Amino acid sequence: MSAGEILRAEGIDKRFPGVHALHRVDLDLAEGEIHMLLGENGAGKSTLLKVLSGSVPKDAGRILLRGRPVEISDAHDARTLGIGMVYQELSLIPGLTVAENIFLGRWPTRAGGLISWSEMADRAEGVLGSLGVQIDPRARVRSLSVAEQQLTEIARVLALDVQILLLDEPTSALSDRERDRLFGLLRGLRGKGVSVLYTSHRLGEIREIGDRVTVLRDGRKVGTLPVAEAPEDAVVRMMVGRDIRERFPKAHVPIGDPVLTVRDLHAGGLLAGVSFTLRAGEILGIFGLRGAGRTTLARALFGMTRSTRGQIVVNGKEIVITSPEQAIGHGIGYTTEDRREGLVPMMGLPPNITLASLDSVTRAGVIDHREEQRVGARLVEDLRIQPPTLARPVKYLSGGNQQKVVLAKWLASRSRVLIFDEPTRGIDVGAKTEVFHLMGRLCGLGVGLLMLSSEIPEVLAMADRIMVMHRGRIAAEYGRGQATQEDLLRCAVGLAGSRATEEA
Amino acid sequence: MAQHRETHASAEAIAAKDTLGVSEAWVMKLLLRGGPIIALFLLAGYLSAVSPHFRTTSNFMNVLAQTSVTAILAVGQTLVIISGGIDLSVAAMMALAGSLSAVSMAYWGWSVWLGLPLGLAMGTLLGLINGLVITKGRIPDFIATLGMMTTARGVALLLTDGLPVPSHVTAIQLKAYLPPEIIWLGSGTVLGVPTPAVVAVLTALLGWAVLHHTRLGRCALAVGGNREAARVSGISVDRTKITVYAFCGFTAGVGGLVLTGRLNSANALMGDGMELQSIGAVVLGGTNLFGGEGTVAGTAVGALIMGVLGNGLNLLNVSAFWQRVVMGLVIIAVVVFDQWRRRRFGA
Numbered sequence: 135m136s137a138g139e140i141l142r143a144e145g146i147d148k149r150f151p152g153v154h155a156l157h158r159v160d161l162d163l164a165e166g167e168i169h170m171l172l173g174e175n176g177a178g179k180s181t182l183l184k185v186l187s188g189s190v191p192k193d194a195g196r197i198l199l200r201g202r203p204v205e206i207s208d209a210h211d212a213r214t215l216g217i218g219m220v221y222q223e224l225s226l227i228p229g230l231t232v233a234e235n236i237f238l239g240r241w242p243t244r245a246g247g248l249i250s251w252s253e254m255a256d257r258a259e260g261v262l263g264s265l266g267v268q269i270d271p272r273a274r275v276r277s278l279s280v281a282e283q284q285l286t287e288i289a290r291v292l293a294l295d296v297q298i299l300l301l302d303e304p305t306s307a308l309s310d311r312e313r314d315r316l317f318g319l320l321r322g323l324r325g326k327g328v329s330v331l332y333t334s335h336r337l338g339e340i341r342e343i344g345d346r347v348t349v350l351r352d353g354r355k356v357g358t359l360p361v362a363e364a365p366e367d368a369v370v371r372m373m374v375g376r377d378i379r380e381r382f383p384k385a386h387v388p389i390g391d392p393v394l395t396v397r398d399l400h401a402g403g404l405l406a407g408v409s410f411t412l413r414a415g416e417i418l419g420i421f422g423l424r425g426a427g428r429t430t431l432a433r434a435l436f437g438m439t440r441s442t443r444g445q446i447v448v449n450g451k452e453i454v455i456t457s458p459e460q461a462i463g464h465g466i467g468y469t470t471e472d473r474r475e476g477l478v479p480m481m482g483l484p485p486n487i488t489l490a491s492l493d494s495v496t497r498a499g500v501i502d503h504r505e506e507q508r509v510g511a512r513l514v515e516d517l518r519i520q521p522p523t524l525a526r527p528v529k530y531l532s533g534g535n536q537q538k539v540v541l542a543k544w545l546a547s548r549s550r551v552l553i554f555d556e557p558t559r560g561i562d563v564g565a566k567t568e569v570f571h572l573m574g575r576l577c578g579l580g581v582g583l584l585m586l587s588s589e590i591p592e593v594l595a596m597a598d599r600i601m602v603m604h605r606g607r608i609a610a611e612y613g614r615g616q617a618t619q620e621d622l623l624r625c626a627v628g629l630a631g632s633r634a635t636e637e638a
Numbered sequence: 639m640a641q642h643r644e645t646h647a648s649a650e651a652i653a654a655k656d657t658l659g660v661s662e663a664w665v666m667k668l669l670l671r672g673g674p675i676i677a678l679f680l681l682a683g684y685l686s687a688v689s690p691h692f693r694t695t696s697n698f699m700n701v702l703a704q705t706s707v708t709a710i711l712a713v714g715q716t717l718v719i720i721s722g723g724i725d726l727s728v729a730a731m732m733a734l735a736g737s738l739s740a741v742s743m744a745y746w747g748w749s750v751w752l753g754l755p756l757g758l759a760m761g762t763l764l765g766l767i768n769g770l771v772i773t774k775g776r777i778p779d780f781i782a783t784l785g786m787m788t789t790a791r792g793v794a795l796l797l798t799d800g801l802p803v804p805s806h807v808t809a810i811q812l813k814a815y816l817p818p819e820i821i822w823l824g825s826g827t828v829l830g831v832p833t834p835a836v837v838a839v840l841t842a843l844l845g846w847a848v849l850h851h852t853r854l855g856r857c858a859l860a861v862g863g864n865r866e867a868a869r870v871s872g873i874s875v876d877r878t879k880i881t882v883y884a885f886c887g888f889t890a891g892v893g894g895l896v897l898t899g900r901l902n903s904a905n906a907l908m909g910d911g912m913e914l915q916s917i918g919a920v921v922l923g924g925t926n927l928f929g930g931e932g933t934v935a936g937t938a939v940g941a942l943i944m945g946v947l948g949n950g951l952n953l954l955n956v957s958a959f960w961q962r963v964v965m966g967l968v969i970i971a972v973v974v975f976d977q978w979r980r981r982r983f984g985a
Contacts, residue, residue, distance in 0.1 A: 458869055458871070459872040459873070474867075476871075478867050479863060479864060480859075480863050480930045481859065481930075485859075485860075489867070489871040490871040492856065492873075500853075501852065
């Protein structure tokens with residue numbers, strides 16, 4: 135144990151079904167330091183924090199606190215050891231007040247076990263005050279903005295007087311001012327000897343607040359560096375690692391006639407005049423931040439959100455889509471952002487694969503089981519879905535194989551237009567590459583792909599054209615190789631727009 | 639071409655390998671899902687040992703006849719529960735459908751060939767209303783069918799004036815009788831087997847065919863297994879639910895006719911509590927109460943367990959009050975076991 139070390143994790147290993155999330159990861163945390171944990175989505179940052187906070191059990195490895203091995207098997211253990219965590223997903227109870235949430239499970243009591251409401255409100259006010267925020271402790275969490283909820287969450291952990299603070303992307307919902315406040319507070323805590331382990335995807339934050347940086351990639355630790363020795367581009371290289379071409383196999387396919395044309399589409403109170411054309415064999419990437427309207431666009435095209443204005447033209451014919459059934463009838467397929475929305479977990483492979491094309495395996499309402507097995511077996515073989523046990527419920531498959539089942543479903547339906555919403559979320563690197571290969575094959579078959587993604591490298595590498603959405607509009611459009619990571623981000627936050635200005 | 643054949647051949651190989659998987663799965667299923675069947679045999683074995691009367695053929699037929707109405711209701715209930723719903727109104731729909739049919743035949747002079755379809759149509763219509771209220775009114779299945787349960791009983795009471803149809807008085811004064819075909823449906827035999835049991839088996843076969851061989855059954859499994867996935871795959875969740883509830887109403891209609899025949903008359907309050915028995919049979923049969931998986935065969939076994947248990951308790955002179963206690967405890971015990979089995983074996 136080196137001087138000033140408070141926490142050491144050794145050989146932490148964790149597998150989820152289908153993903154080896156952490157490969158024997160080591161990490162040490164010094165007393166009074168702010169340690170940045172960086173990595174791409176799916177690199178294992180959140181999992182590591184959850185192991186340290188006891189909300190996810192580790193498969194192997196050990197954790198030492200001030201040199202002594204400790205077991206952290208739930209949030210209570212973590213709290214007893216002085217470890218507090220702010221989760222990325224909000225974990226507040228919406229129906230309770232801010233104060234009740236801050237002291238959840240540890241409400242101050244007075245004689246007779248009754249809760250002392252006034253003491254609780256006072257203490258909550260104190261904690262919130264130290265954060266420098268104006269939130270009424272008596273307000274219900276439901277009525278707060280996302281940023282206020284995030285701050286409440288942070289206040290809840292601060293109220294625990296922790297020695298080690300784990301923060302999972304705490305700034306994603308905060309404004310710049312709130313973020314500066316939080317940073318000021320973290321520096322104050324550091325001054326008092328509190329150690330902070332902090333994940334972020336904003337590289338700019340490293341220099342602003344970090345003392346040391348640890349980079350994870352595909353569940354492995356790449357290295358730990360003092361911030362002074364970690365220039366931004368070096369960190370990016372550590373995060374990305376592999377050669378781009380190897381990770382993103384891009385098939386070069388001749389681009390054909392338009393398969394889908396959208397003009398001035400308004401929908402869901404968010405889309406405000408979206409127009410574009412998708413051609414056969416083309417991958418059109420759509421990038422945008424959460425709430426920019428990407429998913430609304432997909433849902434409108436698929437008949438799940440009603441469009442209020444605009445034209446949708448498929449194969450030269452203007453159509454109206456009011457249900458997924460109709461969309462599928464017009465040859466449109468949609469893989470949702472959440473893979474679980476695409477599968478029936480207890481069903482085997484063939485019924486899941488034919489779910490969107492039941493007509494092709496039914497005669498007069500009666501299912502042709504033999505034909506269904508044949509279609510299922512062919513696609514399982516073709517997409518190398520593992521294990522190829524047809525009768526096994528799909529819930530036992532790994533994430534990547536589940537995603538392949540979803541894709542098989544749309545292959546079976548012979549869609550001409552496929553909308554992929556975050557097609558590689560939560561799957562292993564190897565499975566990602568297979569999904570990209572498959573996208574190339576679909577293009578080769580003349581399918582037009584709409585690829586909705588928040589992974590910039592993936593969009594840059596795979597798309598033939600990229601549209602950036604901002605506030606329900608298309609803020610910019612780039613041809614392949616024209617845009618940089620920076621361009622996409624600037625357009626996505628509304629700082630720039632190529633197409634909007636051209637058309638104005 | 640050659641390559642195509644090769645792909646095809648290996649696809650076949652996978653399919654062939656899978657049939658092996660299926661047969662293995664069958665053995666596992668029997669061991670794991672066999673819980674209800676094993677329970678049924680243990681129960682029957684015990685009762686045969688302690689009560690000589692239990693193992694007589696006549697008693698066996700009696701059990702079949704007694705079980706049949708619950709079993710018929712449970713077939714529709716199985717499909718509803720698989721599709722992620724629940725129908726509390728099956729017994730009330732049965733009473734209304736049976737009462738209407740009886741009134742038409744005894745008082746309106748309708749022939750059995752009109753009165754029978756009327757009862758079935760009434761049941762189907764009530765089920766259809768359930769489905770429409772749930773999907774178009776966007777209210778929970780539990781609440782909608784709870785409303786139907788009370789409403790249908792009320793309408794049946796209005797229709798029959800709260801009296802049996804035909805009652806003793808009307809039968810004597812007006813010579814209002816039910817046609818003999820109805821009586822046969824409830825108390826006759828086919829080749830020595832009670833007619834109600836035959837009807838129950840036919841209903842179960844129909845339910846099995848719908849569940850495993852039709853688009854509707856597949857849609858019900860998909861909607862119950864993952865509503866969102868079904869929707870995104872172009873399956874109309876509303877249409878599926880409405881059709882499944884209508885089917886459940888239809889089986890309630892069948893149950894109403896059979897029960898009317900068994901009782902020799904219909905009444906608005908008949909089959910009280912049978913909605914819970916039908917749910918009990920479905921759950922005892924291993925159907926997931928949250929939808930997405932289940933079998934009609936399991937439900938039939940579940941209904942038999944309840945029937946054998948009731949019969950055995952009667953033969954052992956257990957008081958009716960205690961019978962209720964035992965029935966309730968058995969349902970809880972079997973479901974606790976089932977949940978444990980699912981967790982333990984991940985089946």
